[in-house]
Amino acid sequence: MIARHQLPAWSPLNLRALAAGIIPPPSSRALGRIERRIADEYRPRSLLLTRSGTIALALAMRASAPEGLRPRIGLPAWGCFDLMTAADAVDAEVVLYDLDPETLAPEQASFRGMLAREPHAAVVAHWFGVPVDLGPWAELARSAGALLVDDAAQAVGASLRGAPLGIGGDFGILSFGRGKGRPGGEGGALLAASPSAQAALQGVARALPPPTPCVAGPPSASPRRAIFLSLANNFNILAFRRKLWRLLPWTLK
Numbered sequence: 001m002i003a004r005h006q007l008p009a010w011s012p013l014n015l016r017a018l019a020a021g022i023i024p025p026p027s028s029r030a031l032g033r034i035e036r037r038i039a040d041e042y043r044p045r046s047l048l049l050t051r052s053g054t055i056a057l058a059l060a061m062r063a064s065a066p067e068g069l070r071p072r073i074g075l076p077a078w079g080c081f082d083l084m085t086a087a088d089a090v091d092a093e094v095v096l097y098d099l100d101p102e103t104l105a106p107e108q109a110s111f112r113g114m115l116a117r118e119p120h121a122a123v124v125a126h127w128f129g130v131p132v133d134l135g136p137w138a139e140l141a142r143s144a145g146a147l148l149v150d151d152a153a154q155a156v157g158a159s160l161r162g163a164p165l166g167i168g169g170d171f172g173i174l175s176f177g178r179g180k181g182r183p184g185g186e187g188g189a190l191l192a193a194s195p196s197a198q199a200a201l202q203g204v205a206r207a208l209p210p211p212t213p214c215v216a217g218p219p220s221a222s223p224r225r226a227i228f229l230s231l232a233n234n235f236n237i238l239a240f241r242r243k244l245w246r247l248l249p250w251t252l253k
């Protein structure tokens with residue numbers, strides 16, 4: 001048995017954020033601020049705000065393979081379903097690798113084995129916000145000709161040696177969904193951190209339809225619903241959402 005102290009989820013919402021959820025500022029202003037804030041903190045080569053971390057991940061997978069080719073993506077064999085959802089969305093071929101159960105970082109031999117299958121990209125995540133030093137994995141991926149996706153969806157706001165998590169690979173994934181380090185109800189961002197990722201992202205962005213509210217507009221969830229989901233997550237009562245629904249019918253309307 002491995003004794004591990006799992007970090008408590010911390011998904012802070014202050015009064016100002018709650019107030020902004022009830023009386024939201026104009027969405028164009030808010031999105032501009034979010035974009036500037038991410039650009040200042042992460043200093044990516046380019047960035048794309050998305051409706052969710054899953055969409056950002058799917059775009060990174062699509063962008064890592066040449067147009068017309070089915071993406072082949074290395075994924076951890078243990079993780080949350082969003083990784084497979086993203087792979088499924090872009091019809092990616094998935095090659096799995098194991099995690100080290102002590103650290104939740106990739107297991108070296110298994111990661112190398114996955115790279116031997118010549119994926120276009122490999123995804124490494126910081127599970128529960130516990131930072132993984134991406135340096136060695138990025139180097140291994142690069143020498144195998146694969147891009148590295150730094151999935152920091154569970155680690156937004158965390159840093160390692162002064163550098164924010166999410167910028168340690170070619171692509172970076174952020175999520176602002178319920179229960180995340182910086183909860184916004186929903187939302188995500190795709191960061192391009194290397195010249196090759198930037199070029200690949202530009203190619204995909206050109207192929208995307210013009211922005212719709214999904215990518216560049218206000219979140220579709222009502223502010224009340226977003227606030228409720230974040231609070232529910234903080235208190236671990238998400239499982240009782242349906243019951244609360246009955247108790248507080250006005251909350252989710």
Ligand SMILES: Cc1ncc(COP(=O)(O)O)c(C=O)c1O
Binds near residue numbers: 082
């Ligand atoms: C590691 C990881 N990647 C991606 C995602 C997807 O983020 P979102 O919930 O914003 O779609 C999550 C969500 O929990 C996640 O934990």
